[in-house]
Structures are given as C-alpha cells and as structure tokens.
C-alpha cells in the first residue's frame with residue numbers, strides 16, 4: 001500500500017517514493033540541550049518515532065539521524081541574542097559542555113521513558129565542527145557566502161529558491177525587517193554560517209579565525225555526513241520551518257547542487273489546557289514531572305501520538321487519564337489472549353478469525369498510510385479488540401494469531417512495550433515510611449501513609465512474613 005505524506009515543501013499530500021527501493025533516510029532536528037525537554041518538544045520527536053516505526057511495519061529499512069545541538073543555537077533562532085547553551089552555562093556557573101551533557105542525559109532518559117526507538121546516531125554539533133567548516137568553505141568558493149570581519153554570512157539573494165519551504169519572499173521579509181540590522185550583512189536576511197565573538201565560551205579555529213558555527217549549518221553538515229547530500233525525509237516542529245529549515249535547504253542545495261530533502265514533515269504545536277505553552281505559564285511539563293504526578297509513561301506516549309501531527313494537540317491531565325484507560329483496554333485483551341494461548345486447546349484457526357486479523361492489519365496500514373491518520377488507526381485497533389472480546393471458545397492457535405495482530409499494531413504504537421509497572425521512587429519511600437510506622441505500632445501514622453500512597457494512585461498490600469507489595473491503583 002502506498003504511503004501518502006503531506007510535504008511542507010510542495011504543500012501537497014504526495015505518495016512517498018524512496019530514493020532507494022525499500023530504504024528510507026530520515027533526519028530529525030533534535031533538542032538544543034540547554035534545559036529539560038518538555039512535552040511540546042517530545043510531541044515532535046514522537047511523531048518522528050511513529051513515522052519511523054510505521055516505515056518498519058511496512059518493511060522499509062530506516063536510517064534515522066537525530067542531532068544534538070550543543071552550540072550555536074541563539075535565543076531568537078536566527079542571529080540575535082545569546083547562545084541558549086551559554087546562557088544556561090553562565091547562569092549555573094558551569095562549563096557549556098557540562099550543561100550539554102546534563103541536558104543530553106535528561107533528553108535521553110525521557111526518550112527512553114517514552115519508548116522512543118533510538119535513532120541510528122545522535123550526532124553532536126560540537127563533534128562535527130570540521131564538517132561544518134568544510135561546508136562553509138564550499139559555500140564561499142561557490143560564491144554563496146562572504147566573509148566580513150571574521151564572520152561568514154550566507155548571501156540569500158544568491159539562492160534563487162530561498163523561501164520555497166516557508167513561503168516567505170525576500171521582499172516580504174525585508175519589509176518586516178527591523179531597522180537596526182547588522183551592518184556587516186549585505187542583505188537583512190543573510191544569516192551567519194560562522195560567528196566571531198571573543199566572549200563566546202566555546203571557540204574553534206577556522207580559516208576565518210576563532211569562532212563558532214551558526215545553528216543552521218550544523219544540521220546541513222551532519223545530515224549530509226550520515227545520510228548523503230540528498231535524502232528522503234526531514235522532520236521537525238513547525239517552528240523549525242523558518243528560518244532553520246529554509247536556511248538548511250539554501251546551504252545544502254547550494255553546496256551540493258542536489259535536491260536536499262524530498263519530503264518535509266512538520267509537527268504542529270502542542271497546547272496545554274487550550275493555552276500556548278510557556279515558561280511564564282508554568283506549563284512546560286517534563287516527562288519525569290508527569291510521572292511524579294502519578295501518570296504512566298505509556299499513557300503520556302499514547303496521549304502525545306493520539307492526534308494528527310498536523311493539528312495542534314490539546315494536552316490535558318484528563319487526556320492522560322483517558323489514554324491510560326485506552327491502554328488498559330488493550331492490555332486486558334492481551335492478558336486474556338496470552339492466557340488462552342497457554343491454556344486453550346490446540347486447533348485450527350476459524351476463517352472468520354483469520355479474516356478479522358488480516359482485515360485489522362490492512363485497515364491499520366491504510367489509515368496510517370493516509371498521512372499518518374492516527375485517529376483512524378486507533379479506531380481500527382479498538383474495533384478489533386471489541387470483536388476479539390466478543391469471541392468465545394477460542395483455541396490456543398487462534399489466541400496466538402490474534403495476539404500476534406495486537407503485537408504488530410503495537411510495534412507502531414509502542415504503548416505496550418513501555419514498562420509501566422515501575423514504582424516511582426517517592427511511592428517506595430512512602431511504603432518504607434509506612435513499614436517503619438507499623439514496626440513502631442503507630443497504626444494511625446501507617447494508615448495515613450497508606451492513604452497518601454492511594455491518593456497518588458498506588459496500593460500497598462501487606463504480604464505474609466511482614467513485607468509489602470505495591471501495585472497500581474485504579475487512577476494511576
């Protein structure tokens with residue numbers, strides 16, 4: 001079945017045609033590691049993960065690269081403001097590399113919690129300075145870039161297709177440009193490829209003196225190193241379209257003379273309770289924060305992938321609870337099928353059940369092949385589960401075949417794989433407190449702690465011999 005994807009570049013839904021049969025090269029703009037990534041960042045990373053898993057479901061071999069930006073990403077996403085990483089480093093009085101390591105670990109941990117399949121590589125910008133310098137040299141040699149006072153700028157007027165991705169024309173952009181433009185630039189929209197700033201904490205030698213790379217050149221250099229100058233898919237958040245991805249195209253296509261990326265996929269913003277997420281509103285939740293609140297990690301994953309990537313998703317705590325209930329439905333069906341698979345009699349698969357399983361997979365494939373129509377795909381999944389739940393007298397062969405169908409669906413959704421049985425550290429702490437209270441025969445305190453544990457969605461049960469067992473309550 002053909003996969004259709006909406007391509008930001010052409011503004012059309014197109015049939016995906018890989019450059020190499022059966023293979024996909026995919027690059028996703030990863031995190032800038034200056035703070036803990038929040039749910040909004042993860043929606044975009046999860047869409048990339050969903051797409052990659054779906055390609056694999058369809059039998060493609062995917063090479064996926066996601067960069068880690070640890071230098072050069074300035075506050076305004078272009079050439080103004082401090083380097084985001086440096087700002088944090090100065091605030092925390094730490095080395096930028098220390099900051100980068102700390103927040104990269106935080107990102108990797110949260111990715112793991114959300115059951116995101118690791119890309120083939122997470123290249124770091126600071127480890128690819130040579131590749132960036134090489135690309136800047138080519139751009140200067142070809143006349144697309146110029147040097148002024150140890151800075152290198154890209155001359156946007158030299159690239160005829162500038163604006164093709166975002167729809168921004170240079171005339172429009174210039175009309176909206178601020179008066180206090182950088183006097184070094186030939187055109188207000190020219191952007192920095194290499195920056196000279198003696199105060200910057202991270203510096204490298206280059207043919208243009210000491211300095212550091214611009215954010216956009218990082219992704220052009222790293223994507224071409226690992227995927228080639230021309231590859232299939234580039235993903236990112238909608239905020240990456242301009243200037244970041246527009247500039248990536250200008251750099252990469254000017255340097256290689258080839259078409260850079262065939263399909264551009266952008267994920268729309270996440271709203272929190274109907275509002276834009278922001279630091280000032282205090283709603284930039286991180287994954288560990290939500291888990292601390294008692295929400296299950298696979299429910300967070302489910303919620304974040306459950307709406308179409310080209311629509312804003314309104315994230316709410318009620319939505320997380322609904323996601324947990326949806327997963328429970330799948331899990332209950334899995335438990336029953338697993339049990340029947342072990343205890344049921346062996347036998348033939350009834351044709352009707354064979355069709356049920358085959359149709360489910362075909363419809364699931366059709367739904368996601370339609371520009372990742374996840375709502376439809378989930379509806380197919382739950383319809384299947386309803387039918388399975390209605391089926392009595394299943395033999396073990398039938399149960400195994402139906403279970404296999406759910407597992408195939410979950411190879412894309414990834415919600416059953418995420419282990420949600422891990423008890424959070426604070427709950428274990430409370431259980432220990434209760435145990436101590438019981439040892440002291442302080443029954444009142446022990447009961448109070450038990451209630452506190454319950455309020456957080458967990459149940460603590462005593463087991464013979466004096467120990468205890470913690471299990472998930474109804475609302476966790």
Ligand SMILES: [Zn+2]
Pocket residue numbers: 028029030219244
């Ligand atoms: Zn990027």
